[in-house]
Each structure stands twice: as C-alpha cells, then as structure tokens.
Amino acid sequence: MRVPRxxxxxxxxxxxxxxxxxxxxxxxxxxxxxxLVLVGLLLAWRPRxxxxxxxxxxxxxxxLGVFGPALGAAIERAPAIAxxxxxxxxxxxxxxxxxxxxxxxxxxxxxxTDRPQRxxxxxxxxxxxxxxxxxxxxxxxxxxxxxxxxxVDYDPIRHGxxxxxxxxxxxxxxxxxxxxxxxxxxxxxxRLKANPSRTLxxxxxxxxxxxxxxxxEGFVGAHTTRDRPRDLAFVDxxxxxxxxxxxxxxxxxxxxxxxxEQPLADxxxxxxxxxxxxxxxxxxxxxxxxxxxxxxxxxxxxxxEAFAELGEMPDxxxxxxxxxxxxxxxxxxxxxxxxxxxxxxxxxxxxxxAASDPATVLLAVTDYSPGEPHLGNHFVQDQILTLDLERxxxxxxxxxxxxxxxxxxxxxxxxxxxxxxxxxHGDVLRVAFAGSDxxxxxxxxxxxxxxxxxxxxxxxxxxxxxxxxxxxxxxxxPGAGALGIFREGSLATLVRLEDPAERSPTQALRVRxxxxxxxxxxxxxxxxxxxxxxxxxxxxxxxxxxxxxxTLTVRGVADTAPYLRDGSYPRIRDLTHLSTTLLGDWLRPxxxxxxxxxxxxxxxxxxxxxxxxxxxxxxxxxxFVRAGCPSCHAxxxxxxxxxxxxxxxxxxxxxLAEDERLDIPSLLSVGARGPFLADGRxxxxxxxxxEPGDRHGFTAALSSAELxxxxxxxxxx
Amino acid sequence: xxxxxxxxxVLALLAIAAGAAFAGSDxxxxxxVGASRAxxxxxxxxxxxxxxxxxxxxxxxxxxxxxxxxxxxxxxALAALVHLAIGLAGPLRDSLATLWTWPSYRAGxxxxxxxxxLLLTSFPSVVRRLRVRVWKPLHRLAYVAGGLVxxxxxxxPFAPLVGVLVFGAAVGVLLLWxxxxxxxxxxxxxxxxxxxxxxxxx
Numbered sequence: 001m002r003v004p005r006x007x008x009x010x011x012x013x014x015x016x017x018x019x020x021x022x023x024x025x026x027x028x029x030x031x032x033x034x035x036l037v038l039v040g041l042l043l044a045w046r047p048r049x050x051x052x053x054x055x056x057x058x059x060x061x062x063x064l065g066v067f068g069p070a071l072g073a074a075i076e077r078a079p080a081i082a083x084x085x086x087x088x089x090x091x092x093x094x095x096x097x098x099x100x101x102x103x104x105x106x107x108x109x110x111x112x113t114d115r116p117q118r119x120x121x122x123x124x125x126x127x128x129x130x131x132x133x134x135x136x137x138x139x140x141x142x143x144x145x146x147x148x149x150x151x152v153d154y155d156p157i158r159h160g161x162x163x164x165x166x167x168x169x170x171x172x173x174x175x176x177x178x179x180x181x182x183x184x185x186x187x188x189x190x191r192l193k194a195n196p197s198r199t200l201x202x203x204x205x206x207x208x209x210x211x212x213x214x215x216x217e218g219f220v221g222a223h224t225t226r227d228r229p230r231d232l233a234f235v236d237x238x239x240x241x242x243x244x245x246x247x248x249x250x251x252x253x254x255x256x257x258x259x260x261e262q263p264l265a266d267x268x269x270x271x272x273x274x275x276x277x278x279x280x281x282x283x284x285x286x287x288x289x290x291x292x293x294x295x296x297x298x299x300x301x302x303x304x305e306a307f308a309e310l311g312e313m314p315d316x317x318x319x320x321x322x323x324x325x326x327x328x329x330x331x332x333x334x335x336x337x338x339x340x341x342x343x344x345x346x347x348x349x350x351x352x353x354a355a356s357d358p359a360t361v362l363l364a365v366t367d368y369s370p371g372e373p374h375l376g377n378h379f380v381q382d383q384i385l386t387l388d389l390e391r392x393x394x395x396x397x398x399x400x401x402x403x404x405x406x407x408x409x410x411x412x413x414x415x416x417x418x419x420x421x422x423x424x425h426g427d428v429l430r431v432a433f434a435g436s437d438x439x440x441x442x443x444x445x446x447x448x449x450x451x452x453x454x455x456x457x458x459x460x461x462x463x464x465x466x467x468x469x470x471x472x473x474x475x476x477x478p479g480a481g482a483l484g485i486f487r488e489g490s491l492a493t494l495v496r497l498e499d500p501a502e503r504s505p506t507q508a509l510r511v512r513x514x515x516x517x518x519x520x521x522x523x524x525x526x527x528x529x530x531x532x533x534x535x536x537x538x539x540x541x542x543x544x545x546x547x548x549x550x551t552l553t554v555r556g557v558a559d560t561a562p563y564l565r566d567g568s569y570p571r572i573r574d575l576t577h578l579s580t581t582l583l584g585d586w587l588r589p590x591x592x593x594x595x596x597x598x599x600x601x602x603x604x605x606x607x608x609x610x611x612x613x614x615x616x617x618x619x620x621x622x623x624f625v626r627a628g629c630p631s632c633h634a635x636x637x638x639x640x641x642x643x644x645x646x647x648x649x650x651x652x653x654x655x656l657a658e659d660e661r662l663d664i665p666s667l668l669s670v671g672a673r674g675p676f677l678a679d680g681r682x683x684x685x686x687x688x689x690x691e692p693g694d695r696h697g698f699t700a701a702l703s704s705a706e707l708x709x710x711x712x713x714x715x716x717x
Numbered sequence: 718x719x720x721x722x723x724x725x726x727v728l729a730l731l732a733i734a735a736g737a738a739f740a741g742s743d744x745x746x747x748x749x750v751g752a753s754r755a756x757x758x759x760x761x762x763x764x765x766x767x768x769x770x771x772x773x774x775x776x777x778x779x780x781x782x783x784x785x786x787x788x789x790x791x792x793x794a795l796a797a798l799v800h801l802a803i804g805l806a807g808p809l810r811d812s813l814a815t816l817w818t819w820p821s822y823r824a825g826x827x828x829x830x831x832x833x834x835l836l837l838t839s840f841p842s843v844v845r846r847l848r849v850r851v852w853k854p855l856h857r858l859a860y861v862a863g864g865l866v867x868x869x870x871x872x873x874p875f876a877p878l879v880g881v882l883v884f885g886a887a888v889g890v891l892l893l894w895x896x897x898x899x900x901x902x903x904x905x906x907x908x909x910x911x912x913x914x915x916x917x918x919x
Contacts, residue, residue: 005850005854006854009854024820024823025820025824025865025868026823026824026827029827029831029861029865030827032861033831033834033858036854036855036858037855039854040847040850040851040854040855041851043848043850043851044846044847044848044851047850084820085820085868086820086821086872090871090872094871094878097874097878098878101877101878101879628750631750631875632874632875634874640874640875641874642872642873642874642875643874644874645809645812645815645819646812647809647811647812647813647814647815648808648809648811648812648815651810651811651812658811658812658813658814658815659812659814659815659818659819661819664874
C-alpha cells in the first residue's frame, strides 16, 4: 500500500511533537505546520521522494512506531494541556455565561425565602418586566433603569415566598422561565446571651425570625419575633430586647409577649448599657444602620436618644460601667466610648468581645498588628486581647491555638482555633472555638484549659457560650440549629430549633458545607479566619502572592465562574485545593467536602442593597454606560465572567505584572466590600476612579457630579 | 467588475471601521475596544466565508469560485492582521506578553500567524512556485486557524457565546464537508485509475 502524503505530514508532526513539543496546543499546531512545510519542501525538491509503497504489515509497524509514542505523550500531557489551555471547568464557565447572555437574563440566580432581595433583569428592548413564580402572591414589577436593565425588588413578606427553583420573567407580556436556586434557610441561633442572674440564656435566629430561651434544665420557650432578629440583650432577668430589621422590641423572656416596640430602621447590635457613661439611666444601647451608623441609647420605654456616631455598623458591642466598646470591622479597630472617645487600632477586626469586669473588655482577634501587618502567608494567630478601659490600651495577649496529643504532624494545631464567643465570669473565661469544635475553660493558674469537646455531639462550630448560675454551660451552634446544655463536660440536653430529619438533602448538604467553612485546617486557618461569617474582614494580607491583597467576600458569588482574583479556579468546590495543599488540610476527614462547601457558599445571602431613588439609579446607570463599564461588568450580573490583563487596565501599576490575570468581579454588593482593586490600593469606591490612564472605564472626562452619581449607583447594586 | 481581491479587503476595512464606530460611543474613548472587537468578528466572518466558498460554489464556474475564495481569504487575513494591530496599539499595548502567555490570546496569535502564512502564499507567483501538491495541503491550515479562533473566542469574556457557537458550528460543518469531499475525490480517482488500468492489464 502507498503511504498518503497526509500520513507523512501527520507522522512527522507526531514525531516532532513527541520529541520536542511542550504540553500545550501551540506546540501541537507548530509541529504540524513544521511537518507540513518540511514535507512540502521535500516534495518541491524531489516530487517522487515520498512515493513509498509498503506491505500492510510494514505500514502498521511504521504507524505504531510513530503514532504509539505520540499517543502515549498525548495521554501523559493531556491534563497539563487542559490546565495550560484553561479548559478545566470550561463547561461550568460557559454554562454561567450562557445563563446571563440568554435574554431576558436574571441575576443573581439565587432566591431566598427569608429576606428582601434585589434582582437585575436584562431584557433589551423591553418596556415591562415582572417576576412570577409558584408561591408568589404578587408579582414584583421591575423598574426600568435604561439600556434594557430592570431593577426588581422582591420581598417574601410582601410578595410571598417562592415555592420552586424557577422563576418566570414576564417581559412585555411574554413569559420566560429561568432556573434559580431557591434557598430556604435553616435556623441559626446566634448572639447567645445570659440574663443578669444567669438563670436564663437566649439566642436569636435571623433566618427563621425566632428567639429561643433556655435555662439549665433545657427549653423555656421559642418566640416568633419581628423580621430578621439580629441581636438581643436582657434588660433584666425576665425581659429581653431584640433588635431586628424592623426595630427593637421588648419581650417577656418566658412568654414572648411583646411589652414595647420601637421602630428603628436596620437595628443590628444591641447591648445592655450597664450604666456606661453618657447612657444615663437608659438600660440599652442599640446600633442602627445608615450613613453614618449610629449608636442610640434606649430608655425603658425604648425611647431612643443619640449616643454616638460611628463610621460603620459595629460587629459587636459591649458596655460596662466604664465605657461602651464597639468592634469595627472595616477600620480593624475598637472604639471606646467612655467620658471621651478613643479608637484603638488592632490591625485585624475583633471577631467578638465580652466584658470581663467594669474596667476590662476581652477581644477575640485573628491577629494583633496595630502597626505594620504581619506578612506570613495566610498569617493567622488567633488570640484573646485584654483591653484595659482605664488605660485605653491592650494590656495582655493570650494566643489560643495549641496542639493536643492527637496531632501527628510537626507544627499542626488542633485546639483553640477560631475563637467566636467569650464568656467571662469571675476569674474564669470560657471561649467557644468554631474552628476546633470545642469550648475551652480557662481557669487562673491552670497550665492548660479544660476542653469541652463537641465531637460526637450534633453541635459544631460553636458561636456562643454562656455559663449559667448552677454551672451548666450553654453552647450555641448556629450551623446545627441547636443549643446544647453541658454538665461536667458532657452534653446533658440538646435544644433544637428544628428537626434535622426535616431538612431537604440540599439543606443538609449546606449544613455540612457550613461546618467545613468554620472548621480550621491543621495550620490553624479556617475560611472563617479571613472571611468573617463569609464576608470580608477588609484586611490586606499576604496570600502567597507577590503583594498584599484584600480579602474577598464569598457572598453572592454563585454562578460567577471563574473564581479568585486571577480567575484560576473554575468551580467553587475546587477552592478546597487551597486548604488541602497550602494550609495543611482540615482536621476531620470528610468525603465530598468541596461539593458541600460549594452548596453552602452558593446559598449565602449577599449584603442588602443600599437604597437609591429610581431617578438617581437611572442617572447613575447612564454614567456607568457612558464610562464603558458594561464592556466588562456586563448586565445583569455586572460581570462578563472573564479576566483581563493587568497591563491593559492598570499600566501604571508597576507592582502588577503586565500579563497578570485580573478576574472581572461582579459588582453586585460592591459597596459592602473594600478596600478595592486587586491589591487594595483604592480605599473607597470613589478612589477607584482616580486611576490614571482612562483604562479602567472611561472616567477621566466625567465631572465630579457624574462620578458621584456613578458611585451612588454602584453602592446600590 | 473588478476582481473581488481588489475591493473586498477595502470593504472589510470599512466594515471594521463601521463596527468600531457602532460599538464605541465615540472615537476618543471606547473606539479602540470597539475596533478590536469589530475587526475580530469581521476576520472570523470572512474566514468562514472563504471556507464556505467551495461548497457554496459547487456547480458554478470554478475560476470564479477560486477568485472569490482567494479574495475572501486575503480579506480574512488582512482583517486578522488589523485586529492584531489594533490590539497591540490599543488594549494590549501595555501587556504584549499576554499574546503568548494567555491561552486564548495565544490561540488568536497562532491563528493570525497561520492566516498570514496563507496570505503570503496566495500570490500567483508563489502559488506557481509551490505547485499545487504543496500549496493545497498548506492552505488547508485554514481549518486549523478556524479551530484556533474558536479557542480564542471561547475564553474571551467579550465574545457573545451565541456568536462563538455559530462560528464553531460553521467551521465544523465546513471541515466535515471538506473531509467528505476529499474522500469522495479520492474514491473517484481510485475508480478512474482502476477503470483505466483494467483494459491494459488484459
């Protein structure tokens, strides 16, 4: 048989690539072109030189000899080629792109049944958009912003809760079905606090509008509260104040009867005043959202009085007779509000705080670096700080991570990881560690703390601990949706807010994912260490790259593949790779951890959108379009799900390699992030547009008023 | 009517300019981006048109089909070079390394290199020198270029997925047609050879 000319070309190409080719498609193509040219030149020189006739056996042997090694090389190099050509996970990415490019398109593709949300629908040329679906009593209408973009505000209380994982977009009367992820949140008891005599403890579940009260024997009552309770404080032994999205309500602790109410927009944190300076006789201090965030003191009748203004809503608040102390996340500081006001930088935000005595407050932090940040890769050093309110200074530090005898590897830690709740009573300090699933009891003079291990109980990732008057220990596990009452280190009573058997498989998967999110790795670092409750801690840190980078939020990232700053992870589940390789792997072995973690992260609600009147939103969108922003931050997810070279956007930034890949992030909830840009060099959204070169949006020609409109629009997304 | 190879490239350049003007809000700001995208799509469309000339020209005057195919191919290569030039002068002028380090841009660069090679070997004097035995397989690299363009577009966030899928499907169908046509011709040649050889062997 005669060897065809194409056979010579392919054979030569295969041989060239096997011997000298790299693991990329360019090498394959170049080898083919080289073979083609060589064979062509040979034929041009001696036209009959390749007219070779072989017996079938000889032809087979020759083919095996040439193509066999090439096939082996292809099999060996295939994973590297797929990775190098960025073909891994391309299905997921194209799926996400298709969902947003298929008009009308809706973003974000997740619907929560417990809270108001804002959606964006891109329906070019349409004049009306409505959101319909099974279970919705009323169809929320979209407000047209211009350029085919509609803003749809959905409130499950007003419109009804969606019953299925699909919505129907009625666009100019025509119905388009779009699949969405429907999230029915499970109960999460948080903010566990005790009454003054420590006979009762209570926690609120924002997701299920519930207040649960327990005593040393167990369940006392579960009361339905106003919309989304965020915090609570016992006014006295029998009355509890609850802060919710609707305001503050005073309830009877045992019956749940509402004794008084005060409507306050966006009440978030609440503390007993304890006679702190400037609170007068007011028994409570509450933090309410807005610009600026405010602290108000509340009288017995819940009448508010101005107390202090803060740059941001505090994560936690505690008051003693000396001062109120507020933990600020964005500022990574605590503000001491006594007779005067002083802000103490910590370098990292306080995760939680508790009063130890009238002059001392304890803070749990992931590091203490009020000056220059510690530059170790993923540097986390969990510790408890002692704040002396008279000296206004951190006077003691107690690192908490340690290794127990069960550890195998050198340097591994497995105890005292991610302190999330503190309870100081007398000389004894109790700390709930979400990262190592335990409560530790620190007694004065004891070399090591007593450990109350939650392993073997249904509880995990504790975020609340309270010692009751008779020595019983109440532990809150939001992820498990339960409170546990421990006696002598053992679980005596379990108080569940819901039956786990009634959870759907998806809900059960998310609960597993939540456990992984809070669980620490053997290096002592958990997802939670930096992504505080799945948000950003607003800290710049070294994550193994060439420079400091701001922590990203993991909320609202569903269907925005690829992930991370450089878009190097095609699926959320793949991010477990970071923990298993870089951070020493998790403490517990668990199959399917990545899938569970992805299910949890996808179902995290994004921060609420900042209100912006329709006219201002339209004006802001006009500026957004004029500046060319939709080229990359495309409607409706405000991302085109791609990446751009750093040199193309920020040529003046010498710290960025010119071909460094920058993921195009979604701008939904961008106002809740910061600092901004890949290296966090823009402290505010406004300063993002100070970049020279007119590359990151054509903003140089925009007036100051237009930039203001643009920033207001972005903050409302 | 003048040969299409004379006026078609001019038309392609005008299409690029029109596309850029349409995509960019004005020539001082978004035009670079608009021009880059417009030139890329014009190049892709011309490449498909060049590959489609033979199947659509079946039954027509072969010389006329050849002229059109050549003109479309030349225009596609020129548009690709314009696309590359716009990228180098505009969005990528401070990140030239990405042309080889980013897989999607690398695929586009390779496709442009191939189209340039085909452009350089499209002049009659070169075609004569190369002879048809060399020239033909060389110009089948146009299908490889088509595949590379698909890879180029697939990971570009700015390329509408529908456009990418349509382009990929078009290149795929045309490649299948070319393979089928090659097979059919080979069989016909073998049949002719057999029929010619039969009497002599008797």
